[in-house]
Amino acid sequence: MGKLLRTLALASMCLAFMLPLAAKGQAAPCNAGQAVRLADLNWESASFTTHVVRRILASGYGCATEIVPGASAAIESALAQDDLQIIAEIWSGRSSIIEEAIRQGKIEVVGDTLAGGAEQGWYVPDFLVHGDAERGIEALAPDLRNWRDLPRYKSLFTDPEDPGKGRFLNCPSGWVCEATNSRLLRLHGLEEHYTNFRAGTGAALDAAINSAYDRGRPILFYYWQPAGLMAKYKFHRIEQDPFEQKCWDAIVSGDGDLCSSDFLRARLSVAVSAPFADRNPDLVAFFEKLQFEPALMNRMILEMTEARRSGEAMADRFLREHPDVWRAWLPQEVGARVAAALAPAGMPEIAGAAPAGHGIFPDWSASDLVNRQLMGMVKEYGGVFRRVSDFMLAGVLLPVERLMLAIPPWGFLLLVAALSWHATRKPVAAVLYPACLYLVGAMGLWDKLMQTFALVLASTLVSIVIGIPLGIVAARSRVLRRVLAPVLDVMQTLPSFVYLIPVLMLFGLGKVPALFATIIYAVPPLIRLTTLGLRQVDPDVVEAAQAFGVTRWQMLTKVTLPLARPSIMAGINQTTMMALAMVVVASMIGARGLGEDVLAGIQTLDVGRGLQAGVAIVILAIVIDRITQAYGRPRRQRAATSEEKPR
Amino acid sequence: MSEAKIEIRDVYKVFGPREGGPQEARAVELLRQGCDKASVQAETGCNVGLAGVSATLAAGQISCIMGLSGSGKSTLVRHLNRLIDPSAGQILIDGSNILDLSMADLRELRRHRVSMVFQNFGLLPHVNVIDNVAFGLDVRGESQAQARKKAAVWLERVGLLGYENNYPDELSGGMRQRVGLARALAIDADVLLMDEAFSALDPLIRRDMQDQMLALQQRLQKTIVFITHDIDEALRLGRYIVILRDGKVEQMGSPDDIRNHPANEYVERFMVRRSAA
Ligand SMILES: Nc1ncnc2c1ncn2[C@@H]1O[C@H](COP(=O)(O)OP(=O)(O)OP(=O)(O)O)[C@@H](O)[C@H]1O
Numbered sequence: 060m061g062k063l064l065r066t067l068a069l070a071s072m073c074l075a076f077m078l079p080l081a082a083k084g085q086a087a088p089c090n091a092g093q094a095v096r097l098a099d100l101n102w103e104s105a106s107f108t109t110h111v112v113r114r115i116l117a118s119g120y121g122c123a124t125e126i127v128p129g130a131s132a133a134i135e136s137a138l139a140q141d142d143l144q145i146i147a148e149i150w151s152g153r154s155s156i157i158e159e160a161i162r163q164g165k166i167e168v169v170g171d172t173l174a175g176g177a178e179q180g181w182y183v184p185d186f187l188v189h190g191d192a193e194r195g196i197e198a199l200a201p202d203l204r205n206w207r208d209l210p211r212y213k214s215l216f217t218d219p220e221d222p223g224k225g226r227f228l229n230c231p232s233g234w235v236c237e238a239t240n241s242r243l244l245r246l247h248g249l250e251e252h253y254t255n256f257r258a259g260t261g262a263a264l265d266a267a268i269n270s271a272y273d274r275g276r277p278i279l280f281y282y283w284q285p286a287g288l289m290a291k292y293k294f295h296r297i298e299q300d301p302f303e304q305k306c307w308d309a310i311v312s313g314d315g316d317l318c319s320s321d322f323l324r325a326r327l328s329v330a331v332s333a334p335f336a337d338r339n340p341d342l343v344a345f346f347e348k349l350q351f352e353p354a355l356m357n358r359m360i361l362e363m364t365e366a367r368r369s370g371e372a373m374a375d376r377f378l379r380e381h382p383d384v385w386r387a388w389l390p391q392e393v394g395a396r397v398a399a400a401l402a403p404a405g406m407p408e409i410a411g412a413a414p415a416g417h418g419i420f421p422d423w424s425a426s427d428l429v430n431r432q433l434m435g436m437v438k439e440y441g442g443v444f445r446r447v448s449d450f451m452l453a454g455v456l457l458p459v460e461r462l463m464l465a466i467p468p469w470g471f472l473l474l475v476a477a478l479s480w481h482a483t484r485k486p487v488a489a490v491l492y493p494a495c496l497y498l499v500g501a502m503g504l505w506d507k508l509m510q511t512f513a514l515v516l517a518s519t520l521v522s523i524v525i526g527i528p529l530g531i532v533a534a535r536s537r538v539l540r541r542v543l544a545p546v547l548d549v550m551q552t553l554p555s556f557v558y559l560i561p562v563l564m565l566f567g568l569g570k571v572p573a574l575f576a577t578i579i580y581a582v583p584p585l586i587r588l589t590t591l592g593l594r595q596v597d598p599d600v601v602e603a604a605q606a607f608g609v610t611r612w613q614m615l616t617k618v619t620l621p622l623a624r625p626s627i628m629a630g631i632n633q634t635t636m637m638a639l640a641m642v643v644v645a646s647m648i649g650a651r652g653l654g655e656d657v658l659a660g661i662q663t664l665d666v667g668r669g670l671q672a673g674v675a676i677v678i679l680a681i682v683i684d685r686i687t688q689a690y691g692r693p694r695r696q697r698a699a700t701s702e703e704k705p706r
Numbered sequence: 707m708s709e710a711k712i713e714i715r716d717v718y719k720v721f722g723p724r725e726g727g728p729q730e731a732r733a734v735e736l737l738r739q740g741c742d743k744a745s746v747q748a749e750t751g752c753n754v755g756l757a758g759v760s761a762t763l764a765a766g767q768i769s770c771i772m773g774l775s776g777s778g779k780s781t782l783v784r785h786l787n788r789l790i791d792p793s794a795g796q797i798l799i800d801g802s803n804i805l806d807l808s809m810a811d812l813r814e815l816r817r818h819r820v821s822m823v824f825q826n827f828g829l830l831p832h833v834n835v836i837d838n839v840a841f842g843l844d845v846r847g848e849s850q851a852q853a854r855k856k857a858a859v860w861l862e863r864v865g866l867l868g869y870e871n872n873y874p875d876e877l878s879g880g881m882r883q884r885v886g887l888a889r890a891l892a893i894d895a896d897v898l899l900m901d902e903a904f905s906a907l908d909p910l911i912r913r914d915m916q917d918q919m920l921a922l923q924q925r926l927q928k929t930i931v932f933i934t935h936d937i938d939e940a941l942r943l944g945r946y947i948v949i950l951r952d953g954k955v956e957q958m959g960s961p962d963d964i965r966n967h968p969a970n971e972y973v974e975r976f977m978v979r980r981s982a983a
């Protein structure tokens with residue numbers, strides 16, 4: 060051990076000496092010899108740009124580089140504190156953190172990386188307006204041009220959760236575009252015709268658009284260019300009123316009088332921390348010149364999405380195939396170094412596509428197959444799944460939610476008090492639990508509490524309907540138990556994000572996929588505990604009942620189920636707890652409620668808001684837990700002399 | 707002896723590793739050839755419950771089946787209402803083979819003609835005393851009011867009036883078994899099977915229960931199959947006694963027969979030990 064450490068120390072010392080030596084030939088050491096840290100951005104255009112920048116910095120300027128992942132709010136704060144040096148793609152006016160940091164002089168924004176700027180706006184699939192002869196799709200909205208046409212076409216975009224209105228698919232809460240779109244909707248008076256539906260996450264937004272486009276269904280959404288989706292599909296932009304800087308500023312900030320305006324064509328730039336800019340004027344000069352033509356950028360993005368190439372692989376490809384473009388950004392000698400560092404052509408250029416393989420493993424990755432199958436399924440059976448989805452919505456979710464909303468808050472609190480008393484027979488509980496919920500109301504979260512509770516209630520109900528019968532059958536059938544055991548294990552351990560997006564593509568965005576995802580996670584303990592409870596029933600009692608000629612049904616209802624009740628109630632308790640644990644995840648695919656606030660809290664670094672919603676979730680969990688647990692306990696005080704079994 | 711109520715004809719029961727598996731047929735074959743329990747077990751891996759039992763039990767009287775632990779008493783009595791099905795042989799009640807009954811007919815048999823009392827009582831712990839007694843009536847579809855009325859009558863007869871609303875775990879062992887007895891009597895079946903019904907009770911209460919049984923039997927005249935491992939109990943209650951050993955019948959006959967003419971050393975040892983006590 061000691062020896063190893065010594066060796067390492069020696070090696071790093073050698074390196075430390077060699078680095079400045081290597082940089083001797085250049086004017087000044089890049090970033091004073093310190094590693095330059097670039098934000099790892101996950102959308103295609105940014106990932107591509109980041110890697111192009113990184114390659115040029117590394118091979119052209121001799122910088123040590125490092126790519127750091129993180130959520131956008133976290134990355135932006137890190138840049139303001141010089142923990143990060145470069146965010147290679149920043150959209151003007153998109154992020155309040157960046158704006159604030161620019162004002163305070165902590166960040167500098169340089170260059171114009173996309174010629175002409177980035178378009179953003181409201182879109183519908185192009186086939187809606189022009190039809191698509193190839194796919195046999197007629198134009199359903201041939202006259203949809205301007206936002207003023209939207210009310211007329213709202214039935215095309217019907218929101219299954221609120222059938223009188225259309226659905227406008229907004230950005231996830233916490234993104235700047237979410238607030239912008241909301242204000243614009245209100246300003247245009249479109250709110251009475253359309254629900255303002257937040258997608259929860261960017262991936263959810265993409266998945267919803269993908270799925271609708273592939274099935275040839277109408278969808279109205281906000282999006283931006285350049286982006287993979289824009290390169291992949293043909294969309295039709297809804298016209299807005301002409302652009303007015305003053306109005307646009309008001310719409311973005313929410314201050315002052317709102318007036319109508321088109322979306323800003325956002326300027327894409329490189330954001331660098333101010334200390335970094337001071338240290339590296341030559342790099343800043345490079346960023347000033349860095350610019351892609353939209354057509355080239357779109358081609359790159361399209362290829363990235365189609366062939367699922369990483370940004371790193373695409374950057375390599377770009378440097379190889381378009382030296383004329385990037386040479387123009389760089390001083391002669393830097394360009395020469397970049398060119399020299401490029402591996403000889405003909406080498407496998409897929410640097411990032413296949414992670415360095417170990418020779419003994421064949422390539423059996425099934426991800427492409429799964430992707431193809433899923434897309435096929437969405438196209439083929441999308442309609443069927445949507446009908447299931449509509450049924451669940453109309454049959455289970457909406458009634459439960461309507462019920463919850465119909466009860467006034469004081470009524471609900473009284474109900475909780477009555478239930479607490481009935482379940483526990485403790486006066487303290489009957490006062491304390493409603494008081495806790497009252498507190499949640501006082502935090503201004505009552506409506507979200509009800510939405511969350513409705514989702515938990517609905518998924519618990521569905522879980523009971525599925526779980527208890529399945530548990531009963533499994534208690535009887537050894538084969539089914541054998542089959543079920545690994546399936547339940549998978550359901551409980553598979554990270555929920557893995558099935559969240561497929562479920563979303565099949566069932567649509569919103570409450571239903573959230574319900575299904577919750578059920579997948581929450582039903583296993585109920586099945587297990589039902590089976591366990593039934594199998595633990597005293598065989599003597601079962602035999603005695605048998606001797607009196609019970610039918611199977613009588614055995615179940617009069618003997619085994621009542622005796623398994625504590626176990627089954629424990630299962631129901633577990634199910635509600637796990638459903639609550641899924642609330643935040645469910646909000647990522649557009650379920651409303653407390654999870655939404657937690658998520659927005661994370662995405663905007665609004666710690667207080669997230670914490671408050673988190674506390675509300677905990678309170679709800681404790682109240683539900685205590686009440687269901689109390690129902691699981693035997694009703695009667697048991698005598699101490701209960702078990703005396705000779706044998 | 708009066709008319710036969712139950713006939714057991716050459717019944718074999720072996721418990722193989724798999725129910726109905728080939729080992730079981732082979733074990734029965736070996737038993738037929740006269741192999742004993744231990745060698746059959748060694749040969750086939752089957753546990754022997756009954757190795758060819760034939761007996762005829764008369765109507766309207768108490769017949770005792772006696773034997774040491776593991777001799778196959780419980781196995782035998784469970785054949786009489788088919789809680790266990792035999793590997794070979796026939797069981798006749800009122801002259802018809804109950805092995806031929808369909809599931810529905812079997813249920814009818816259990817609901818109306820054969821009832822049973824268990825060593826460990828087998829009461830429903832989540833239901834109070836009156837509903838436990840009414841269980842058999844409830845199961846066969848009688849209205850709750852009527853079932854409870856009948857149950858109350860039987861509770862009174864076993865001396866448990868006033869305990870209707872208690873739960874089984876609030877009663878003593880003797881009281882619980884009286885609930886079990888009342889439950890069995892309530893369905894008013896001809897045949898009553900009692901598997902070591904009093905074995906879990908202490909000697910004084912046990913004596914009490916035996917007296918109560920005999921008094922009840924005077925009035926009811928049921929065909930009772932009473933299982934016990936206690937020769938005193940058998941001699942006191944039984945009008946007819948079957949002694950089992952390792953799944954085979956050692957001797958059958960009236961208490962006097964057995965007392966005075968033990969068929970072999972095994973039976974004699976029982977008697978000697980008894981007189982010594
Ligand atoms: N379900 C079973 N599976 C395997 N073997 C069994 C089973 N039931 C009974 N046996 C075997 O059958 C034999 C007779 O058992 P049984 O329970 O009938 O004896 P018993 O006379 O009632 O004894 P006890 O006085 O202890 O109740 C024993 O050897 C036992 O191991």
Ligand SMILES: [Mg+2]
Pocket residue numbers: 779780781902
């Ligand atoms: Mg026994």
